[in-house]
Amino acid sequence: MRRFLILGAQGQLGIELQSAFQDAGQVIALGRADCDLSNPSSIRAAVQGASPDVILNAAAYTAVDRAESEPELAMRINGEAPGILAEEAKKSNALLVHYSTDYVFDGTKSLPWVEDDPTNPLNVYGKTKLAGERNIQQAGGQYLIFRTSWVFSPHGNNFLLTMLRLGRERPELRIVDDQRGAPTSALALALATRQIVDAGRGNPGIYHMTCAEETTWYGFARNIFARARAEKPWAQVVGIPSSEYPSPAERPANSVLSNAKLKSTFGVELPIWKSALERALRTLGMLGCDGPQ
Numbered sequence: 001m002r003r004f005l006i007l008g009a010q011g012q013l014g015i016e017l018q019s020a021f022q023d024a025g026q027v028i029a030l031g032r033a034d035c036d037l038s039n040p041s042s043i044r045a046a047v048q049g050a051s052p053d054v055i056l057n058a059a060a061y062t063a064v065d066r067a068e069s070e071p072e073l074a075m076r077i078n079g080e081a082p083g084i085l086a087e088e089a090k091k092s093n094a095l096l097v098h099y100s101t102d103y104v105f106d107g108t109k110s111l112p113w114v115e116d117d118p119t120n121p122l123n124v125y126g127k128t129k130l131a132g133e134r135n136i137q138q139a140g141g142q143y144l145i146f147r148t149s150w151v152f153s154p155h156g157n158n159f160l161l162t163m164l165r166l167g168r169e170r171p172e173l174r175i176v177d178d179q180r181g182a183p184t185s186a187l188a189l190a191l192a193t194r195q196i197v198d199a200g201r202g203n204p205g206i207y208h209m210t211c212a213e214e215t216t217w218y219g220f221a222r223n224i225f226a227r228a229r230a231e232k233p234w235a236q237v238v239g240i241p242s243s244e245y246p247s248p249a250e251r252p253a254n255s256v257l258s259n260a261k262l263k264s265t266f267g268v269e270l271p272i273w274k275s276a277l278e279r280a281l282r283t284l285g286m287l288g289c290d291g292p293q
């Protein structure tokens, strides 16, 4: 029976990976208390103790703005830890599955980004995630790195849940309308990962993995309020430029990723983001009847 080690078990993706892999073999799911990615000996002990065939690393320092003031910690977790995981994976001939980000790009391209496009992260989070990709590649073992974007789920901290909270509390929400990307559900990521892992070990490398189609944060918010059931009207949503919403971390204007390599290599496609959103709303018991999009 194959053994799967899931790290970051309590995060958005970690929760969905546990469900997606529950019948794939023996699953060992560890949270921060059992495997602290800021501590190299904790990482090595967790991998050696689990002796996995596949490591699924869903743990990361994901607080994009806070990373600007905690660059060393973010680099330990996002940059150095993946390299240590890759070394341990290589020693035990395990496959390492790791997740990276659209924020490795600077957003200056108008078309969707492909895997070989030059990286140039604008913020600390993106720099640390890029360092993680490179450290995994340098370790020389078997790996799959999936770059994804704008992750949401019915659990944890994410834009969907923030909108559902603020949309009740405030009469108006001013949401950035000049950053483009693809909202991606943790569920869709986990199911696609299972399909690819089940297919075997070939084709290591970096792949883009996001839901299909694109929008802006404003478009995402509008769609949430069009589809989510409410007792009283949701907040009005007003689109604003990024310049009117200053934040510690700069974000790319276009971080839409092309999923063509994922499809041509593995035959895997994620759903359109609006369908994934509906599914998350249904899980939350909040999917309304058909409304304006």
Ligand SMILES: NC(=O)c1ccc[n+]([C@@H]2O[C@H](COP(=O)([O-])OP(=O)(O)OC[C@H]3O[C@@H](n4cnc5c(N)ncnc54)[C@H](OP(=O)(O)O)[C@@H]3O)[C@@H](O)[C@H]2O)c1
Pocket (backbone or CB within 6 Å): 008, 009, 010, 011, 012, 013, 014, 031, 032, 033, 035, 036, 037, 038, 057, 058, 059, 060, 061, 062, 077, 099, 100, 101, 102, 129, 147, 148, 149, 150, 151, 152, 156, 157, 186
């Ligand atoms: N969220 C996004 O919009 C987004 C976008 C692009 C790429 N990604 C990537 O997708 C992957 C999954 O992200 P996600 O959205 O599922 O993130 P998430 O919900 O923030 O979960 C991250 C998990 O990592 C854990 N963690 C943080 N520091 C740790 C440490 N030192 N040791 C062990 N665990 C630690 C967190 O534990 P605690 O619960 O204890 O904090 C949390 O459970 C990550 O690689 C992320 O970089 C995410």
